[in-house]
Amino acid sequence: MSDGVTVRADVLIIGGGMAAAWAAIAAAKTGASTILVDKGYVGTSGVTATAGPNHWWVPPDPVRRREIIERKWADGFELGDPAWMERIIDITWRTLPDLARYYPFGSDGRGGTYYSGVRGAEYMRALRTYAVAAGARILDHHPATQLLVDQDGAVAGACGHARLTGQDWKIHAPAVIMATGGCAFRSGLIGSHGNSGDGYLLAAEAGAELSGMEFSIQYTVSPAWASTRTLPYGAARYYDARGVEIIQPPRGHAHYQALGAALLEGPVYADLIDAPVELPPILHDIQPFTPPPFVRKGIDMFKQRWPIKLFGEGTIRGNGGLRIVDDMCGTSVTGLYAAGDAATRELVTGAISGGGAVNSAWALSSGQIAGAAAARRGLALRGEAAGKARMAGTVAMHPRLTEQPIDRKAIEADVDHHMNGYQHALWRSEGQLTQSLALLDAHWRMIGDHGRAQGLALVGLRETAAMVATARWCTAAALARKESRGVHVRVDAPGLDPGGNVRLLTGGLDQLWTRPESRSYAEAAE
Amino acid sequence: MIAHIFDDLCNGCNSCVTICPTHVFDAGNSAPVIARPDQCQTCYMCELYCVSDAIYVGPDSHAAEIIDPETIRASGHLGRVRHDHGWDRPDEAGHLDHYRLLGPLLQEGGETAAQRYRALATSRE
Structure with missing residues (x-):
């Protein structure tokens, strides 16, 4: 780090999507010096910018909220936490309208304002402006490569590489928020290229645990040549190469299995003749990124048939992530907090996908909670001299054996195949998962034994390593959960295990482990 | 690309x-x-x-x-x-006024697919 830049802050946020931005706003508002480092650019990074997040939106009517929470808890196969659900509904309801200074909320059609749904690019632009106005310092194109950990094992900052200037950086901060998003294993899902699981790896190297990684099977339908958001496809009909219509339940695992089975046989085509008639004239206005992939190919998406693909969403619209151990979004490591898709969303959505509205409410709320909590810690420790901190990074930095070039492309292709490939993801079984894990373990050993890089090349190699690590945690958890619950479906263990309504923790680097979370932290605190 | x-x-x-x-x-x-x-x-x-x-x-x-x-x-x-x-x-006020239709239109599409599935599944039994 000889020519690097070293800085000190009260709060460091790693990541640049909506959770990171909401965390920066909350932290900076307290007066804590707040730095946000993002791998990309806050405004375009992550899956929110290309999407249109709807936020879980329930008016403050206690009876109605309780009914909705009870239903959601049951829908989530009893892995959620009603107190957390109530909290994020309330924070979202009170906080989102604050953005009106920066985001032009539209009409609700009844003379009021429509708050809950926002268009991603404008939303992220507004959040950036808000965070800067609140006093946060944003460092774009500053990927973090490892955490700093002090003598007591508490997280004390991070190191990374500024990719537009080519300089390494080091930031000391007694409170760090991981808001790096989920991981879709570079499936091509729109907006997810940067979501390579970096935050899971950095946190695990510092000793953090993960939870719910088995809930990582979720897809979106899109044209085969490009992932888009999904407004037009709800009513789609699907056909095989001979033109025979594929009977498929309209949602859920059986929907993916029907389409996945057909896609393994050959191309599958969609048509949108049943789409709502109001949609074609206004689609470009609601989701302006969706028509260009068709228009530019010369395809009339509402009149012609076109080939489809299922794009894997991994832990982005699956649920797994860093385990939350207290009501401040703290992880199992002192000084490290998690927000958004970097954290497990089981607390608010249980075993099913939080895509649609719950995940956005979680990202906003967990950002606000983590931002405020990290600021309290950062301000309290401001006067203390920074102790000696060690760099926690392992893989791709200190090879155990001779340094050798790593074939990143080949490894990433394997990870994508084993995590997003229909035959693996949609028909999970002990045999399949064991084979996948053996191959992923071999890749992990290869990078750890021989991988070494610096600067921009290190950023890339660490991304590959993070995807392998994330895939291993997902696979180990899927092996350990010997039942089918929510979006985790095992063909060799269909149905619920009556004792399976317990969250499953995982972690470890060279040696993976899994164990049930014996009690919730709320019970443990009593 | x-x-x-x-x-x-x-x-x-x-x-x-x-x-x-x-x-x-x-x-x-x-x-x-x-x-x-x-x-x-x-x-x-x-x-x-x-x-x-x-x-x-x-x-x-x-x-x-x-x-x-x-x-x-x-x-x-x-x-x-x-x-x-x-x-x-x-x-500019109003330029996101159509945005509120996203949810209802998604839901309508999903409902159409669900009805069609029920009908199709019944007819092939």
Whole structure:
């Protein structure tokens, strides 16, 4: 780090999507010096910018909220936490309208304002402006490569590489928020290229645990040549190469299995003749990124048939992530907090996908909670001299054996195949998962034994390593959960295990482990 | 995938270098350089942020496309994404009024599919 830049802050946020931005706003508002480092650019990074997040939106009517929470808890196969659900509904309801200074909320059609749904690019632009106005310092194109950990094992900052200037950086901060998003294993899902699981790896190297990684099977339908958001496809009909219509339940695992089975046989085509008639004239206005992939190919998406693909969403619209151990979004490591898709969303959505509205409410709320909590810690420790901190990074930095070039492309292709490939993801079984894990373990050993890089090349190699690590945690958890619950479906263990309504923790680097979370932290605190 | 930057339209502001979330561009002498097309995720953000409408992203996210710049220039695609967003008039009241229809239209599509599935499944029994 000889020519690097070293800085000190009260709060460091790693990541640049909506959770990171909401965390920066909350932290900076307290007066804590707040730095946000993002791998990309806050405004375009992550899956929110290309999407249109709807936020879980329930008016403050206690009876109605309780009914909705009870239903959601049951829908989530009893892995959620009603107190957390109530909290994020309330924070979202009170906080989102604050953005009106920066985001032009539209009409609700009844003379009021429509708050809950926002268009991603404008939303992220507004959040950036808000965070800067609140006093946060944003460092774009500053990927973090490892955490700093002090003598007591508490997280004390991070190191990374500024990719537009080519300089390494080091930031000391007694409170760090991981808001790096989920991981879709570079499936091509729109907006997810940067979501390579970096935050899971950095946190695990510092000793953090993960939870719910088995809930990582979720897809979106899109044209085969490009992932888009999904407004037009709800009513789609699907056909095989001979033109025979594929009977498929309209949602859920059986929907993916029907389409996945057909896609393994050959191309599958969609048509949108049943789409709502109001949609074609206004689609470009609601989701302006969706028509260009068709228009530019010369395809009339509402009149012609076109080939489809299922794009894997991994832990982005699956649920797994860093385990939350207290009501401040703290992880199992002192000084490290998690927000958004970097954290497990089981607390608010249980075993099913939080895509649609719950995940956005979680990202906003967990950002606000983590931002405020990290600021309290950062301000309290401001006067203390920074102790000696060690760099926690392992893989791709200190090879155990001779340094050798790593074939990143080949490894990433394997990870994508084993995590997003229909035959693996949609028909999970002990045999399949064991084979996948053996191959992923071999890749992990290869990078750890021989991988070494610096600067921009290190950023890339660490991304590959993070995807392998994330895939291993997902696979180990899927092996350990010997039942089918929510979006985790095992063909060799269909149905619920009556004792399976317990969250499953995982972690470890060279040696993976899994164990049930014996009690919730709320019970443990009593 | 990112296909072309029109040098004659580009004003050299390098905002695409800054805002590209996946580090596709490097700053160049007159116009930015497409340095890492393999990292392009076809998200169209560079087109959205380009005030000169000087960038064209091809529709295929998996493969680079050879395009004829003059055909693209005449196609009406340049600037379309930015125009459809109303990106230059963020404060204009009402330009996101249609947005509230997203949820109901999604739900209507889903309901259509569910009804059709019930009918189809019954008829094939």
